[in-house]
Amino acid sequence: MAATFRNVVVWDASRSAAELCDVSIENGMVKAVSQAEGEVKNGDFDGKGKTALIPGFVNAHGHAAMSLLRGLGEELPLMDWLEKRIWPVEARLDGDLVRAGTDLAILEMLASGTTCFADMYFFMDRVAEASLDAGIRCGLSRGIIYDGSDGKLNENLTLAKDFNGEKGLVNIQLGPHAPYTVPFDYMKKVAGSAAENGLGVQLHWLETESEWQLLDLPRDLTPEKYLEESGLLEVSNLLLAHCVWTDPERAEFYARSNVTVAHNPKSNLKLGSGVAPVPEMLAMKVRLAIGTDGAASNNRLDMWDEMRFAALLQKGVRRDPTLMAAKDVLAMATYGGAQGLGFKNCGHIREGCNADMILIDLDRPHYMGWDFESLPWYIVYAGSSEDILMTVVAGKTLYERGEFKTLDEEAVKARALEARKRLTAA
Numbered sequence: 001m002a003a004t005f006r007n008v009v010v011w012d013a014s015r016s017a018a019e020l021c022d023v024s025i026e027n028g029m030v031k032a033v034s035q036a037e038g039e040v041k042n043g044d045f046d047g048k049g050k051t052a053l054i055p056g057f058v059n060a061h062g063h064a065a066m067s068l069l070r071g072l073g074e075e076l077p078l079m080d081w082l083e084k085r086i087w088p089v090e091a092r093l094d095g096d097l098v099r100a101g102t103d104l105a106i107l108e109m110l111a112s113g114t115t116c117f118a119d120m121y122f123f124m125d126r127v128a129e130a131s132l133d134a135g136i137r138c139g140l141s142r143g144i145i146y147d148g149s150d151g152k153l154n155e156n157l158t159l160a161k162d163f164n165g166e167k168g169l170v171n172i173q174l175g176p177h178a179p180y181t182v183p184f185d186y187m188k189k190v191a192g193s194a195a196e197n198g199l200g201v202q203l204h205w206l207e208t209e210s211e212w213q214l215l216d217l218p219r220d221l222t223p224e225k226y227l228e229e230s231g232l233l234e235v236s237n238l239l240l241a242h243c244v245w246t247d248p249e250r251a252e253f254y255a256r257s258n259v260t261v262a263h264n265p266k267s268n269l270k271l272g273s274g275v276a277p278v279p280e281m282l283a284m285k286v287r288l289a290i291g292t293d294g295a296a297s298n299n300r301l302d303m304w305d306e307m308r309f310a311a312l313l314q315k316g317v318r319r320d321p322t323l324m325a326a327k328d329v330l331a332m333a334t335y336g337g338a339q340g341l342g343f344k345n346c347g348h349i350r351e352g353c354n355a356d357m358i359l360i361d362l363d364r365p366h367y368m369g370w371d372f373e374s375l376p377w378y379i380v381y382a383g384s385s386e387d388i389l390m391t392v393v394a395g396k397t398l399y400e401r402g403e404f405k406t407l408d409e410e411a412v413k414a415r416a417l418e419a420r421k422r423l424t425a426a
């Protein structure tokens with residue numbers, strides 16, 4: 001499919017300011033980006049200088065089908081929440097339920113401008129199918145909680161064999177859940193397997209204050225040594241979700257070309273986990289991304305919320321309004337996440353990049369006064385998902401002005417409600 005967007009205000013993380021451009025796409029890629037000529041041909045989209053075109057958001061950490069678990073076990077500490085409310089319900093999940101929950105999550109993500117999402121969960125073949133049917137990009141892993149067998153690792157490897165690279169939309173990672181659910185020796189095995197198969201890894205990393213102390217590890221095995229000695233640093237892409245309890249003085253350690261930190265400010269706040277040292281990591285040029293985490297600990301899958309929290313949280317806690325510039329936050333929410341999930345050619349609006357983009361209506365009251373320099377501030381501090389006009393993945397329009405092009409919204413909601421009933425029935 002070919003399309004041309006004229007008179008659109010283009011911003012991406014590689015530009016110092018937004019620009020008024022014409023953007024043409026062909027075969028799922030950006031074919032050309034040039035200065036707007038003002039002329040509009042039949043069939044072109046005319047942004048009239050009042051529509052922003054930016055890269056789609058990449059939700060870099062989450063568990064999509066947890067959309068079915070929203071509201072369960074509110075206001076409990078992380079371990080109680082997991083052990084008493086979440087894991088017992090998750091034990092009842094099956095492929096159909098995961099599919100229903102994933103479809104529901106995809107509705108929410110597309111409507112709020114997310115074009116790519118990370119997922120670590122179960123029945124991931126059904127998640128891959130849901131994503132491919134919807135046409136959304138994704139980085140998927142089978143969550144591995146060690147149970148004494150290789151079953152889950154093998155499932156993850158089968159997922160890679162069946163879906164890695166599918167339609168250019170799916171990247172598969174291995175998903176060892178966390179150091180507290182995967183013994184160190186097994187983590188080494190998973191890391192070795194990822195390196196051998198050319199796969200990335202996503203895992204939860206230092207989310208809560210006490211988790212590291214609970215591990216039965218030699219005293220001198222610091223988190224940084226753990227990463228080195230496990231082999232995790234050898235994999236092509238390592239996505240570390242949370243990093244709340246990283247020593248800020250060790251931030252430089254994480255500034256490696258294959259490591260991305262996925263910051264989940266709302267989930268960290270809601271579960272009382274703490275505030276990640278993101279300003280230090282940003283200063284050290286650590287590759288950073290933003291995620292929502294699952295809907296049961298957020299409870300929205302809305303990257304606009306996440307960006308605003310990421311920016312405001314640090315300013316308030318550190319009492320320093322100069323921290324977390326909006327353009328950096330926007331870069332984290334777009335380019336950073338795409339890199340973390342191994343999509344090298346995503347996250348910018350440039351010739352030859354994948355055409356993953358969103359159109360934002362700047363003709364709304366809260367945008368009056370924007371200019372090319374200040375656009376990121378308007379988007380991060382004043383914007384919201386209600387401003388999304390269109391969500392495009394690989395050149396295909398998946399959502400436009402309240403309408404889903406590849407999903408039947410009412411049917412998805414009905415199936416999700418039915419699934420929720422089955423899941424939570426005593």
Ligand SMILES: [Zn+2]
Nearest residue numbers: 062204293294
């Ligand atoms: Zn998580």
